[in-house]
């Protein structure tokens with residue numbers, strides 16, 4: 001740890017700052033995070049879960065997870081977080097004198113969020129088919145990472161679009177071994193990583209205690225950890241276009257969901273929903289499906305045709321449609337098999353090999 005030489009800051013989250021650094025002749029990530037006393041108490045602690053996750057999974061799959069090179073707890077650290085502190089419960093952590101430092105590898109190129117923006121902008125030269133292949137490859141890689149984590153009971157409770165990063169590569173394929181399964185994944189220029197292992201959850205370490213973090217407090221069903229993130233952040237980019245343009249999120253849409261599921265022209269969505277009991281997940285699936293498959297109907301059910309001008313309504317509709325890289329049939333297949341990632345992986349690999 002003494003051999004570390006910090007070069008520059010390259011990112012931050014809600015309570016940590018990430019630096020580019022040099023360590024034993026290598027470019028590495030230096031992450032410093034404020035933590036609370038109970039985060040570092042061995043049993044059931046977040047910190048313990050993070051380290052265990054490196055040991056169990058991450059360190060063994062350097063092509064899709066970060067490798068931990070070194071770590072330490074500084075119980076009297078002078079690190080001060082200089083960004084806006086968002087929530088009251090993180091305020092407590094920011095006043096803590098305890099810091100967790102990790103040194104990780106490799107340096108990655110781009111977050112999923114920025115990659116989406118990039119793809120959307122590069123519409124001059126790139127065909128829709130080419131963009132689609134890149135997104136499908138991402139979905140395959142993401143599902144493989146999910147399956148890998150699942151082999152040892154791990155869930156990433158915060159797999160949003162900035163906790164997923166890619167590195168550009170010339171490699172055409174990646175071989176991924178998951179238990180006794182083997183997949184040959186076409187990469188289309190980018191290899192995807194899950195990053196940020198603070199919110200790793202495993203029943204055998206954390207029991208039924210769900211790590212408190214915003215929306216996660218109410219979670220009761222294992223699958224939900226994964227599904228809700230896929231729905232919100234990954235598969236349905238149009239969903240985000242919609243949210244960004246209307247300022248409305250899924251939390252306020254109970255009535256809309258009922259309308260969608262009971263109306264004559266969108267009621268078929270009911271049949272597409274995966275076989276999962278968790279109501280929040282089903283709700284997210286229903287909304288996402290409605291936005292992607294029936295954006296016009298969805299907007300009408302939410303009353304946007306009355307709230308905004310026809311011109312703005314049509315523009316929003318167009319934006320939503322433009323951001324769709326998934327074929328309707330593929331979306332239906334994916335959501336129907338949401339709790340069978342292996343089936344989805346095989347289906348999409350097959351598609352990628354035949355386009």
Ligand SMILES: Nc1ncnc2c1ncn2[C@@H]1O[C@H](COP(=O)(O)OP(=O)(O)O)[C@@H](O)[C@H]1O
Pocket residue numbers: 010011012013014015016017018029031066104105106107108109111162163165195196197198
């Ligand atoms: N290995 C990496 N390579 C390049 N950038 C990184 C890497 N790890 C983190 N970052 C950048 O730092 C940001 C925050 O990192 P993260 O580990 O998610 O911290 P937090 O736990 O605070 O959210 C990321 O969204 C990304 O922009």
Ligand SMILES: [Mg+2]
Pocket residue numbers: 013162163196
């Ligand atoms: Mg993060």
